[in-house]
Amino acid sequence: MDAALLQQAIDTMARDLLRAFPPEYWRMTDEARAFPEACFQRAGELGAYGILLPEEHGGTHLGPRALARLIRALHAGGADASPLHAQAVMSGILIRAGASPRLMALLPALATGATRLLSVAATEPEAGLDFSTLATTAKRHDDGWRINGSKIYISFAEHSDWIIVLTRAEEGPTLFAVPRESEGLELRPMRMITNRLTTLLFLDEVAVPDELRIGEPGKGLEILAKGFVMRRILAACEAVGNARFVMDRAVEHARTRATFGRPIGANQGVQYPLAKAACKVYAAELAIEDSLATMERGDPAQAVSSMARLLAAEAAEEATRAAFTAFGGMALASEAHIERKLRENTVYGFDNLLLGLVAERYLGLPKSL
Incomplete structure (x- = not known):
């Protein structure tokens, strides 16, 4: 598919899901500790889980770039697409391993979400x-x-x-x-x-x-390891999307909230943290794009995907901290959707294994002990 048409198709899918499942849906799901059942089913109807699957197995085979764009867009709209992300990539384990006919027969149902x-x-x-x-x-x-x-x-x-x-x-x-x-x-x-x-x-x-x-x-570890790069890239997309979501809300609040006769965004203490976070978000997005391009060239992308994941986690943390500065005490209220993203971002903060990969694969240092 032409790149422009591909982007349009993914953006339309993301808008459909975000229109039906806005931030308030995710706030209520989070507070109830519930599975996002309705969104999961709708994503299956739209073909989200078949993006990486070949057409002969019921997928659309739009490729990693398409899935990355979808996950990033959903998180930028306030969603938590982690279960969608999981369903979309797990079938790849069966294909890479050359699984038995019984397991391969599951793929069409996995592509629609009918089987999870x-x-x-x-x-x-x-x-x-x-x-x-x-x-x-x-x-x-x-x-x-x-x-x-x-x-x-x-x-x-x-x-x-x-x-x-x-x-x-x-x-x-x-x-x-x-x-x-x-x-x-x-x-x-x-x-x-x-x-x-x-x-x-x-x-x-x-x-x-x-x-x-x-x-x-x-061969279990070898099979799992082949999927780690894509999982890192998608985790980076989740984190960058979260960063974009809180940044957009914080910037809008900084523009419209006025104290002492001027917008709070005119204050260096509000403005500079947001600017610094924007730099980190931009760097993380470039690293994601480089990771995808490296994969498309047939390179394993171990080092650059690790960098993307690390940079995205830092960007999400920085953006959320800046949003707390902009919103003040309002950020602690669940209705602001900032504290939820703060908690979600903790998932991306465990980075020792990734740092070791960067040191070994990019810097050429010995494997750390």
Whole structure:
């Protein structure tokens, strides 16, 4: 599709969703700690989940740039598109791995949202992201496997029909697609600062047929890693979109709110923080564009996508702080939508792994210990 037509199609989709689901919808969803069910269904009807999928699997194959533009636009309009983002990218794991016919048959339903694949269960209570010490095991049993263990910080699992689980098999890290309703699988909610509907996951002798294995045994981390670049870029789009949302509100408030006979935007204490945040947002947006262009050239984009994610997190933090300065105490009210974005932005602030990637892949330094 022509680039201009592609942008127009994505912008129309974003406007449709934002018109139907304005900031107030997201405020109420957040306060209720609810899944954005109506928006999720509407996004599926509009084709959001098929953007990365080939046409033969029910998608539109508009590509990473289109999905990035959509996610950024939705967040810039006050949405929290993280469940939409998850559904749109998870199917790529099945395609990259060359999954079984049974799993590949799910793709058309994933493209519409009729079947939900929102969650990857990788982190563990003791090991965190140290996958060399995975404690969740998968052992062969008859013509299938038995999975035992526990996972932590699993987003949207209660609303996902399938959960991708990283296990330790005899051959090494191995992935499985596990139905949420499997016997022996238990989810326990964890109340977090953001509305990511996070859970603990427990697996007790969960029986999984071999056709639900994703990729070859021992290749689980390799399969997941191939999707990390796109996830970083989309997380950067979420953060930059959040930054744009609070910046737009703060700038408008600074223009129209008057004290002592002049707009508060004329005061350096309000104006300069917003200007500084605008610089960081601009830099993060350029890094996102460079990441997408690098991917399109066939480069892995490990370093530049990490930079984009880091810069976007900083931009979101800076923009939200500037918005608090502009709004003052009003920013603490949920109706202003600033404090919600402040909480959402905390998700993007964990950056040590990304800094290590930049040091190693961009600066050529040894792998950090």
